[in-house]
Amino acid sequence: MELKGIELVTVRLSLAEPWVTAMGRIAERSVVLVRAVTDDAEGWGECVAQPEPTYTAEYEAGARAVLEAHLAPRVLAGGLAAMEAVKGHQMAKAALEAAVLDAGLRARGVALVDALRAVSSHPGPHRERVPAGVAVGVTGDVDRLLEEVGKRVGEGYRRVKLKVGPGWDVVPVAAVRDAHPGLALQVDANGSYRALGVDGAAGALARLDGYGLLMVEQPLGDDDLVGHAELGRRLATPLCLDEAIASDDDAASAVALGACRVLNVKPGRVGGLREAVRVHDRCARSGIGAWCGGMLETGVGRAANLALAALGGFSLPGDLSASDRYWATDIVDRPATLQADGTIAVPAGPGIGVSVSLPPASVVDRTWMSARGGA
Incomplete structure (x- = not known):
């Protein structure tokens, strides 16, 4: 499978009701999504890093920055294994891996669960x-x-x-x-x-x-x-x-x-x-x-x-x-x-089994990176 490009999409969504834990209160959340594009399919992954580094050291803006500057360029050049050179940043890595896996499985018609x-x-x-x-x-x-x-x-x-x-x-x-x-x-x-x-x-x-x-x-x-x-x-x-x-x-x-x-x-x-x-x-x-x-x-x-x-x-x-x-x-x-x-x-369709539809008003930022480099 050859990647044509990777897109980072930040969306802002409202929770159905505020979420309160020992770490704080959240009523609205920004989410960084990763879209991996090939000649045959596109796949999606989600970065679960929170707005502040209170759950782990990772946080949303930092995860997006490392995805753009370090992880996505490496994967575009050398595949998922190239992420191993980057220390830590588990949530950013997980989002990128999920997107690439989803794209590959969709192209083959294979469900993620299988x-x-x-x-x-x-x-x-x-x-x-x-x-x-x-x-x-x-x-x-x-x-x-x-x-x-x-x-x-x-x-x-x-x-x-x-x-x-x-x-x-x-x-x-x-x-x-x-x-x-x-x-x-x-x-x-x-x-x-x-x-x-x-x-x-x-x-x-x-x-x-x-x-x-x-x-x-x-x-x-x-x-x-x-x-x-x-x-x-x-x-x-x-x-x-x-x-x-x-x-x-x-x-x-x-x-x-x-x-x-x-x-x-x-x-x-x-x-x-x-x-x-x-x-x-x-x-x-x-x-x-x-x-x-x-x-x-x-x-x-x-x-x-x-x-x-x-x-x-x-x-x-x-x-x-x-x-x-x-x-x-x-x-x-x-x-x-x-x-x-x-x-x-459990979704049974190819890849993660669901299709993504982003309300235009929810999209905060989009960054496209091609396999040849550049935005």
Whole structure:
């Protein structure tokens, strides 16, 4: 496959409602999309970097800059392998890889889900639908939280994840568990207990052990595998790692140290779909629970995540909510839709299985780079 060019497209979209976590509040989001063009097809990828470097060191403007100045020129000249010369920038790399893979698969008439199954050592049985989970942000008010959780459970979501942090943990969890005794429930701290240290975090989080949670996600800092291993020995609830895992090598270290019993696998965070499959396979080999995480993706990234989540090693429902959970208007022709049985269909068409349609008013900037160089 020969690339004719790569286009970077920045769009600004409104969320269906503000999203609040320990890292801040988002009501509107700029998203960098990558379009890879060949003689036979075009493919799309989505960069999940947030506006500010609060989730990882990457952020939207920086990701776009490295794509334009370093990654896209290298890929145009030497293919995807040429990205390896650039250190870090996992989310930018993942977006570019996804676009190139999508273009190639569309040209061959192959669905992404089938391509990922073909390279996985643990593909599992073919799945046309995957169980859907939903994340609920910090409301700051228990009554509002219960209303939100009740709404999502009523819609059919099989698993609910609550965002928590010091001072907003046991009270909201207790209230939700009391209202929904049988609900598959987990919490995500986004590293917010790191300031308390292992002893302080253990004291705070041990109070959640009696509520039957699936897991506590990323309580400590993203560079503290040893601390997570120690914390995990003090808690009955399984620990899950998210921000701490930026590659399969990181996953190997976490497994070797006993730093987690569950892993959240995000293609953008680990540098792409191919690396995400490697992490998935490692979890399956090691007996580590795994699920496919989300990053407020549009329908472009969500379609790719659904294809990944269809692999058999993902033993837990992921953050694969319907498009309308987060976006007022999506940018694909077939947005992800929650079915009555609490699942979402895996796109079956060529590539990521959806077509992109950008409202003109949403486009902030476009930059075209041809294989011969230049804009």
